[in-house]
Amino acid sequence: MDETLKAQSDQFSMLLTQKLIDAIKEKGFKTTVVAKEIGIGQASMSRYINGVREMPMSTFMAICTYADINPQRLFNAAYTQTNAEPIEINPAAMTEEQKKQWTLDHMQDYGFAANENHDKEREMESDGTI
CATH class of the missing domain: 1.10.260.40 (lambda repressor-like DNA-binding domains)
Incomplete structure (x- = not known):
């Protein structure tokens, strides 16, 4: 085959x-x-x-x-x-924010759940809010 x-x-x-x-x-x-x-x-x-x-x-x-x-x-x-069309990705041409957003947008495709508030939670932990 x-x-x-x-x-x-x-x-x-x-x-x-x-x-x-x-x-x-x-x-x-x-x-x-x-x-x-x-x-x-x-x-x-x-x-x-x-x-x-x-x-x-x-x-x-x-x-x-x-x-x-x-x-x-x-x-x-x-x-x-x-049969979805493959997406051409050039990480070198992406900003850190674009990479983060692309990852969040596509995690479900691979069976992962995204926690979009992770950075916010980290900020709250570091400043003692939570």
Whole structure:
């Protein structure tokens, strides 16, 4: 398989799994309960969630069915994110403020939560406000 296609496939699989886990959590389910209900072990579920093993499509569909999640919505979201145009970034040409803002804007893309008030909190700590 072409290396680019392999990388894109791996990225799609990872994103699809993440979209599924996010949807499970949005529905208020715990992954351990879902695993038990669909008949897979918690260790297997953990391997799928953590990207150690690729989730079989039958497991993906069983989870979607159990949790009443539309698999097409997840596929579309993962596909769109996989095929997003790459952004050319030249950090040397960015100000520190631009770098900070770009990081805050894109942290969620990589599964991180941004705390935009971090600098303010640091200022408050240093002046004894908190």
